Amino acid sequence: MSDAPGGESLLFLTDEQLRQGIEAMFFAYRGFTADPDRILAGMAYGRAHHRAIHFINRAPGTTVNNLLVLLGVTKQSLNRVLRTLVEDGLVESKVGKADKRERHLYLTEAGEALERKLSDAQRARMRSAYRAAGPQAVAGFRQVLEAMMDGDLRRKYQALRDSGT
Amino acid sequence: MSDAPGGESLLFLTDEQLRQGIEAMFFAYRGFTADPDRILAGMAYGRAHHRAIHFINRAPGTTVNNLLVLLGVTKQSLNRVLRTLVEDGLVESKVGKADKRERHLYLTEAGEALERKLSDAQRARMRSAYRAAGPQAVAGFRQVLEAMMDGDLRRKYQALRDSGT
DNA sequence: CTTGGAATGTCAACAAGACTGACTTAAACT
DNA sequence: AGTTTAAGTCAGTCTTGTTGACATTCCAAG
Numbered sequence: 308m309s310d311a312p313g314g315e316s317l318l319f320l321t322d323e324q325l326r327q328g329i330e331a332m333f334f335a336y337r338g339f340t341a342d343p344d345r346i347l348a349g350m351a352y353g354r355a356h357h358r359a360i361h362f363i364n365r366a367p368g369t370t371v372n373n374l375l376v377l378l379g380v381t382k383q384s385l386n387r388v389l390r391t392l393v394e395d396g397l398v399e400s401k402v403g404k405a406d407k408r409e410r411h412l413y414l415t416e417a418g419e420a421l422e423r424k425l426s427d428a429q430r431a432r433m434r435s436a437y438r439a440a441g442p443q444a445v446a447g448f449r450q451v452l453e454a455m456m457d458g459d460l461r462r463k464y465q466a467l468r469d470s471g472t
Numbered sequence: 473m474s475d476a477p478g479g480e481s482l483l484f485l486t487d488e489q490l491r492q493g494i495e496a497m498f499f500a501y502r503g504f505t506a507d508p509d510r511i512l513a514g515m516a517y518g519r520a521h522h523r524a525i526h527f528i529n530r531a532p533g534t535t536v537n538n539l540l541v542l543l544g545v546t547k548q549s550l551n552r553v554l555r556t557l558v559e560d561g562l563v564e565s566k567v568g569k570a571d572k573r574e575r576h577l578y579l580t581e582a583g584e585a586l587e588r589k590l591s592d593a594q595r596a597r598m599r600s601a602y603r604a605a606g607p608q609a610v611a612g613f614r615q616v617l618e619a620m621m622d623g624d625l626r627r628k629y630q631a632l633r634d635s636g637t
Numbered sequence: 638c639t640t641g642g643a644a645t646g647t648c649a650a651c652a653a654g655a656c657t658g659a660c661t662t663a664a665a666c667t
Numbered sequence: 668a669g670t671t672t673a674a675g676t677c678a679g680t681c682t683t684g685t686t687g688a689c690a691t692t693c694c695a696a697g
Contacts, residue, residue, distance in 0.1 A: 318607075319610045325595045327636070328598050329504075330633070331614055332504055334621045335616075335617035338621045338625060339620055341622060354654090355654060365491075370674090372672095372674080379502060381655075383675090384655055386675065387654075390675090403673095406665075406673080408662095408674065409673065430491070437619075439615075440619050442481060444612030444615040444616055445484045445612065445616060446612060447613050447615075448609075448613045448615075449492070449493065449496055450605040450612075451500075451605045451610060451613035452497065453496065454605050455500040460499045463499070464495060468492050471491065516681095518683070519683085546684075546686085547645080547646065548646095548649095548687095549685075551647060552682095552683080571645085572693085573644065573646070573693065574644095638697100641694100641695095642694090642695090644691100644692080645692080647690075648688085648690100649689105650687090651685080651686085652683100653684075656680075659676100660677085661675080664673085665673095666671075
């Protein structure tokens with residue numbers, strides 16, 4: 308192996324390699340969101356609704372505050388989305404038992420149905436990418452993604468991940 | 473190895489694993505764009521300007537049409553961004569020699585300076601993620617990302633990649 | 638050679654979804 | 668009682684996407 312200082316090949320750290328990684332990330336994210344976007348285009352919903360539905364499904368009973376921190380948006384922005392989802396009967400908002408200021412969010416049956424439709428499409432693409440790349444590549448993929456997160460987000464991601472088995 | 477049908481471990485294809493991958497992608501993309509976003513927030517520019525600048529730098533002399541296919545937006549959307557960049561002296565738009573309908577796009581010195589500033593920040597994060605994960609993980613990361621792209625985009629990505637050495 | 642269609646790019650108007658800032662209501666804490 | 672916290676609302680702005688209409692240029696078929 309023709310390698311750089313460090314005793315180990317650092318070819319993967321050249322600017323060209325990094326640039327390719329950046330572009331791969333850009334194009335892959337487009338693919339990643341393409342299927343749900345297509346499904347939502349017909350309805351009056353967008354990517355913001357998808358994200359809200361995803362995380363409510365993931366952590367049923369979560370509060371508005373939790374959700375907006377997770378999504379990284381302001382409450383005004385989230386509220387617009389949440390309002391339409393509640394009005395359309397996809398999300399239920401229940402006053403907190405212990406703390407009545409809080410609202411706990413749940414998907415209704417209709418909400419779960421849409422969630423399934425969206426995540427089935429997204430998982431199908433993910434599954435085919437995973438299958439094409441193989442288990443070892445998937446492990447690497449996950450490692451790099453985690454290292455790319457901001458510390459704060461990483462903690463939130465890991466908490467979510469560990470809660471789901 | 474306790475494995476599923478196929479003779480090989482398919483644990484990495486469980487719905488839970490796929491869901492974690494989806495969330496990792498979501499959070500990582502936030503980190504991925506965070507630094508350039510911060511830099512651009514001060515100026516009157518946004519992510520769209522960054523993308524235009526990135527790809528013009530990547531393929532100097534590209535036409536508007538090329539660029540909008542790469543970016544996946546309408547020409548009207550791209551045009552607004554491009555107009556401000558030209559007005560502000562970051563991008564130069566030259567009428568095509570062979571075909572006068574076309575405009576060929578180039579970064580000016582000021583444009584190149586901004587490009588460097590943005591991509592330095594983004595590359596720094598990428599580099600630290602790559603370094604933390606190691607070469608083998610990076611190879612896997614790239615494999616999965618490529619498999620996640622739509623066929624059309626993948627071809628564009630690969631053409632771009634291969635042109636850059 | 639002309640003319641009509643196709644390709645390229647521009648202008649205008651609008652919508653989604655993010656933001657800030659100011660404010661209200663209700664409940665909890667001290 | 669007074670302060671803080673959670674949630675929601677109203678108003679206004681910005682970025683970035685969309686359609687629709689239009690101008691210019693090229694090219695090919697008649």
